[in-house]
Amino acid sequence: MDKDRVYLDKSEIPKQWYNIMADMPKLPAPPISPITGKPVAPEELLAIFPPALLEQEMTDKRWIDIPDEVREIISLWRPSPLIRARRLEKALGTPAKIYYKHEGVSPAGSHKTNTAVAQAYYNKEAGIKRLTTETGAGQWGSALSFSCAQFGMECRVYMVKVSYFQKPYRKAFMKMFGAEIFPSPSELTNAGREALKRNPDMPGSLGLAISEAVEEAAGRSDTNYALGSVLNHVCLHQTVIGLETQKQFAKIGAYPDMIFASCGGGSNFAGIAFPFVLDKINGKKVTAVAVEPASCPTLTKGIYTYDYGDVAKLTPIMQMYTLGHDFEPPAIHSGGLRYHGESPLVSALYNQGLITAQSVPQLEVFSSALMFAKEEGIVPAPESSHAIAATIKEALKCKESGEAKTLLFCLSGHGHFDMMSYEAFTDGKLEDYAYPEAAIAESLKNLPEVK
Amino acid sequence: MDKDRVYLDKSEIPKQWYNIMADMPKLPAPPISPITGKPVAPEELLAIFPPALLEQEMTDKRWIDIPDEVREIISLWRPSPLIRARRLEKALGTPAKIYYKHEGVSPAGSHKTNTAVAQAYYNKEAGIKRLTTETGAGQWGSALSFSCAQFGMECRVYMVKVSYFQKPYRKAFMKMFGAEIFPSPSELTNAGREALKRNPDMPGSLGLAISEAVEEAAGRSDTNYALGSVLNHVCLHQTVIGLETQKQFAKIGAYPDMIFASCGGGSNFAGIAFPFVLDKINGKKVTAVAVEPASCPTLTKGIYTYDYGDVAKLTPIMQMYTLGHDFEPPAIHSGGLRYHGESPLVSALYNQGLITAQSVPQLEVFSSALMFAKEEGIVPAPESSHAIAATIKEALKCKESGEAKTLLFCLSGHGHFDMMSYEAFTDGKLEDYAYPEAAIAESLKNLPEVK
Numbered sequence: 001m002d003k004d005r006v007y008l009d010k011s012e013i014p015k016q017w018y019n020i021m022a023d024m025p026k027l028p029a030p031p032i033s034p035i036t037g038k039p040v041a042p043e044e045l046l047a048i049f050p051p052a053l054l055e056q057e058m059t060d061k062r063w064i065d066i067p068d069e070v071r072e073i074i075s076l077w078r079p080s081p082l083i084r085a086r087r088l089e090k091a092l093g094t095p096a097k098i099y100y101k102h103e104g105v106s107p108a109g110s111h112k113t114n115t116a117v118a119q120a121y122y123n124k125e126a127g128i129k130r131l132t133t134e135t136g137a138g139q140w141g142s143a144l145s146f147s148c149a150q151f152g153m154e155c156r157v158y159m160v161k162v163s164y165f166q167k168p169y170r171k172a173f174m175k176m177f178g179a180e181i182f183p184s185p186s187e188l189t190n191a192g193r194e195a196l197k198r199n200p201d202m203p204g205s206l207g208l209a210i211s212e213a214v215e216e217a218a219g220r221s222d223t224n225y226a227l228g229s230v231l232n233h234v235c236l237h238q239t240v241i242g243l244e245t246q247k248q249f250a251k252i253g254a255y256p257d258m259i260f261a262s263c264g265g266g267s268n269f270a271g272i273a274f275p276f277v278l279d280k281i282n283g284k285k286v287t288a289v290a291v292e293p294a295s296c297p298t299l300t301k302g303i304y305t306y307d308y309g310d311v312a313k314l315t316p317i318m319q320m321y322t323l324g325h326d327f328e329p330p331a332i333h334s335g336g337l338r339y340h341g342e343s344p345l346v347s348a349l350y351n352q353g354l355i356t357a358q359s360v361p362q363l364e365v366f367s368s369a370l371m372f373a374k375e376e377g378i379v380p381a382p383e384s385s386h387a388i389a390a391t392i393k394e395a396l397k398c399k400e401s402g403e404a405k406t407l408l409f410c411l412s413g414h415g416h417f418d419m420m421s422y423e424a425f426t427d428g429k430l431e432d433y434a435y436p437e438a439a440i441a442e443s444l445k446n447l448p449e450v451k
Numbered sequence: 452m453d454k455d456r457v458y459l460d461k462s463e464i465p466k467q468w469y470n471i472m473a474d475m476p477k478l479p480a481p482p483i484s485p486i487t488g489k490p491v492a493p494e495e496l497l498a499i500f501p502p503a504l505l506e507q508e509m510t511d512k513r514w515i516d517i518p519d520e521v522r523e524i525i526s527l528w529r530p531s532p533l534i535r536a537r538r539l540e541k542a543l544g545t546p547a548k549i550y551y552k553h554e555g556v557s558p559a560g561s562h563k564t565n566t567a568v569a570q571a572y573y574n575k576e577a578g579i580k581r582l583t584t585e586t587g588a589g590q591w592g593s594a595l596s597f598s599c600a601q602f603g604m605e606c607r608v609y610m611v612k613v614s615y616f617q618k619p620y621r622k623a624f625m626k627m628f629g630a631e632i633f634p635s636p637s638e639l640t641n642a643g644r645e646a647l648k649r650n651p652d653m654p655g656s657l658g659l660a661i662s663e664a665v666e667e668a669a670g671r672s673d674t675n676y677a678l679g680s681v682l683n684h685v686c687l688h689q690t691v692i693g694l695e696t697q698k699q700f701a702k703i704g705a706y707p708d709m710i711f712a713s714c715g716g717g718s719n720f721a722g723i724a725f726p727f728v729l730d731k732i733n734g735k736k737v738t739a740v741a742v743e744p745a746s747c748p749t750l751t752k753g754i755y756t757y758d759y760g761d762v763a764k765l766t767p768i769m770q771m772y773t774l775g776h777d778f779e780p781p782a783i784h785s786g787g788l789r790y791h792g793e794s795p796l797v798s799a800l801y802n803q804g805l806i807t808a809q810s811v812p813q814l815e816v817f818s819s820a821l822m823f824a825k826e827e828g829i830v831p832a833p834e835s836s837h838a839i840a841a842t843i844k845e846a847l848k849c850k851e852s853g854e855a856k857t858l859l860f861c862l863s864g865h866g867h868f869d870m871m872s873y874e875a876f877t878d879g880k881l882e883d884y885a886y887p888e889a890a891i892a893e894s895l896k897n898l899p900e901v902k
Binding site: 001002004005007009010011076077087106107109146149150168169170171172173175176177370373374376377378379414416417419420422423426427 | 452453455456458460461462527528538557558560597600601619620621622623624626627628821824825827828829830865867868870871873874877878
């Protein structure tokens, strides 16, 4: 067996997802309805989500069966490989052992496809014909487009306007799988029209694109909404990543001391980390590190409170770390991490001291990505490269201390659709944004009141 | 063992390349010098190639050792997986078994990296500090950029001008690995300047870009030239593909009846097919099919004669199938297959009836690609999709006849850098070019005279 490139058989794809709500010392407070100011009744959400996903959102069952149809589709790329980055270790001169779980092998090129397939499946089962969603960098929109195509469903994607024009390849990818793509803000929704009235040149934001997609889904009975991160059921579906990784480490008789994963809305981090957090709850020594951009530092600089998930205040109010729902993050080239909030589950675990967090500035992210690409032969997504940067930093600490720690990071996606960002970096056109302290302080003034 | 996704261990990467010159019934005639009109003396080529590659170009030794340094680098992605396309089979309703060898997993996203690493290695060994090359679609330039970075060598790429502007992601990829890229025709060489004088808006061609790269390499002692296809040593390095595939089929107790590979200069076809052609020579029943674009049908419509490899007539005159060195193929979205000539080895095998050929029109290529992407979850390169189209056609024949043939194709690369071509297709903007009969007839009038 090749211990540096650990494959599993299709039969070893997990048969169940792991639900960390069964094991957390304290659950996040229930989401609050933006209309009634009281905990959201499941019926309110049935306008945009199918019953099976709502149940997953709230259940405390530890293990949830993965439907066979979902396992069959994800078996196109799962189990994904666990790879030892020998050449990176050598280039760093570190005694640390560096492993990465390669989620970039999925059809849409990132971990997002894991939950996209599941969400399309449950919506199809519920008789839904059409899904709406938002996308920033395009990973999530790509994943949902692919997944809808598998079930013969229509897919409409509101793509943050600045990304729509910066990332034509992502748009083309989604069209290839039959999706309709609109730049957000659009003229198709009230939220979009109002934003355009305020500022016709508004570049868009994830929060606003969510508002548009939710508004459309809420208004049509054949249409539901799908979210690519933040929510509990999304984190749940991503746990296949960590569960496979545990099997792979067991095969080679190793176990990670530290786990690094980039963290925007939180689903990538949840996916690789939650199964290991269970180990930690059960007494194992392992540190999971959520890595976020220095210019959008939700966990490391935000506050733990209640906030909306979107700009137009259409979503439930959630207990989470937030920078304020109207905070507009600087235009860093990691669109997938430009989100003001954070998964309530990841937030609660962080608040309870079960996980840690770090932030990394943009230029360090890109120089780490280039090093990884040269040594390991894979161009990583800028989002994933946050985890690479943090891993490299830790590996260099090991070099100082002489510790041979086992480090794991999640390579959540490839960067083939991010080449213009890489060119901006090699051309010296990228910058490190100053920590947007004033903008965050300002937006934190507008948090909703919750009794 | 998973019989639908066949992995090999790193230790199973072939230790030797297979040289078909040891086994061909009749070798191609030796290349003719464009200056003397006589067979090229090795010394003439030493200005642009290192001795080790020249030796490989001419040797009749059957097995050539792969240097450890080369094996170590290609082990980043090799052995590449052999995958059964179960969902494609099902969608086609065919009794045929369809397998594909996935070369898109390489750092530059195509099979080209196999020879790029080897060529960079031998040049480095010979004290060369700098390589020049041409690239059309960008796969070869990307592969050589990555490979030069591995050995700390400089890399200068002349990129066909129309591709330079159509494929900014490819350019960015090459820059990421430190290469210099110039649109061809450029002002840097005589060949480029003369072409620009004739037509300042000339969109460029592979043949002209070759002229530029060769001219620069010939004029500098620290610089050599590297070619991504056509030549014998390039075909040799690609045989790792077929050799691995044979091991993989042996593991699952199967063997292909037919092998499909796209064919431009010929190295991809050579890579997967040559080891199986040896089987055929030894009496096994297997049909290897070179698949080319209907608008650049070198094998299926060209003639077997002597011709230059480039527009400026700087390269040796080779015995091969050709459409004439000044034939400018229609602007199909498969830049890697827009070449007037053909590997002399592939040409000789075709002429001797040991392999067959087919051509496919552009729209069929793209619709086959979309079907494959949806069913198998991988966006293929348009070049590779020629093989997919031919495989699908054969699978549908099997559906008619009820034969359960085993079909193999080489997925020579992914299409992540070709998304604008896919968008042109989904937007209905691509066309099937008429067979360019008149242009070919015209250019075949300008063949060199060889005594």
